[in-house]
Amino acid sequence: MAKGGTYGINTVSLATPVTGGYPTSWEGNGAFSFKAIVRDSVSFNDAAPSKNDVYTEDSDAIYASLKSDEGSKGFVLDTYDLSAEAYKALQGFAETTEGDKTWYTEPTTNEPLIKAVQIITRKLDDFPSKTFQWAKMEISVTKAGTIGKSGFPNFHLELKQIANIDHDGTA
Secondary structure, three states, X not given: OOOOOOEEEXXXXXXXXXXXXXOOXXXXXXXXXXXXXXXXXXXXXXXXXXXEEEEOOXXXXXXXXXXXXXXXXXXXXXXXXXXXXXXXXXXXXXXXXXXXXXXXXXXXXXXOEEEEEEEEEEOEOOEOOOEEEEEEEEEEEEEEEXXXXXXXXXXXXXXXXXXXXXXXXXX
């Protein structure tokens, strides 16, 4: 029987979400994959559902417990991939070519980045590779790190799972 652990990340892929389901392909139009994940930068930041306990003056016990939110699921990661493709896929840069010159223009507004996400871990000895998928996530991307001899700049991604509802309103 294989062990249940995971070891390292082989690749992270983003794809266009499919309403009410998962993409059948993580390649092609609207997809982007990157590998240069900063070591130990991937960490979950799930939040438990919240509740609001209501008390009354005539009792020390909870009178009612009201659910205030469903909680959230997500994670953060950093990547050293600062390729032109990464700038286009993660920050919406536009490519312009005139003659033999090409440049990339930063958008004037930040559109929300909504993607399906897949992480494939590395195989190590008897630890098999595992695939993790999220059908629809909102991704916030910022530049981080240093420019200089002590490190590399990188993209910092904060990913938060959002509902992936089909035409019947079913998640």
